[in-house]
Amino acid sequence: MKKTLSILCVAGLAAVAAASGSDGTVRFNGVQPYGGNNGGGEFSLTGVSGPRLFGNFQSFCLELNENLSIGGEYTFDINTAATNGGLGGGNPDPLDARTAALYEAFVNGSLADYDFDNSGDGGLAGNLNRRRSAEALQAAIWELEQERTIEDTTSNQDVRDLANYYADVLAQQLADAGLGDRVRVLNMYRADNGAASQDILVLVPLPQAGALAGLGLAGLAARRRTRG
DSSP: OOEEEEEEOOOOOOOOHHHOBOOEEEEEETTTTOOGGGGOOOEEEEESSSSSSSOEEEBBBBBBEEEEEEEEEEEEEEESEEESOOOOSSEEEEEOHHHHHHHHHHHOOOOOOTTTTOOOOOOTTTTTOOHHHHHHHHHHHHHHHOOOHHHHOOHHHHHHHHHHHHIIIIIHHHHTTTTTTTEEEEEEEEEEOOOOOEEEEEEEOOOOOHHHHTTTOOOOOOOOOOOO
């Protein structure tokens, strides 16, 4: 029997179209060893089948109110917005360019103050391990996507400091430097019954401009946000 992880992230079913999950299938492996604080990422996924096969990758959630089953398989559609879920930002909810920039830096292994080697030297004060770094990045993403403030996500001041640095300073710097263009949203659906599940981030090869426009993926929405 599969375990259910009450990950505080939700999923997508576009309001203007039925779910298809035609771009591939991924397996949710879980949050160990670096995710799970406050119900978020890092978490691990593996491409299973389909035309867009991403292999093994780490991701974070965009929304706040659904769960995932460890070992569960999910079909997905590639999009630039989260759909049918979450606590803020509308439906569909366009991916904030700052979120995309942070995630691309994370995938590249270049995100400042993130403890990629899990040595305990991450964070602005130099005392966060990788799991705490992941907690900070997830908190920053939820704030940028208008799901929950950093202060409502964690009471750990070191994590708050790093998350606020990501959301208020570094994310815009990275977006201005051109990061984030290769980041997309996977709108995911349970493979066994088609039920909408969480929306996650993924890094994709960047199509040619004409193909990008034809897919309706030209440009990510850069939205200015204020914390509540």
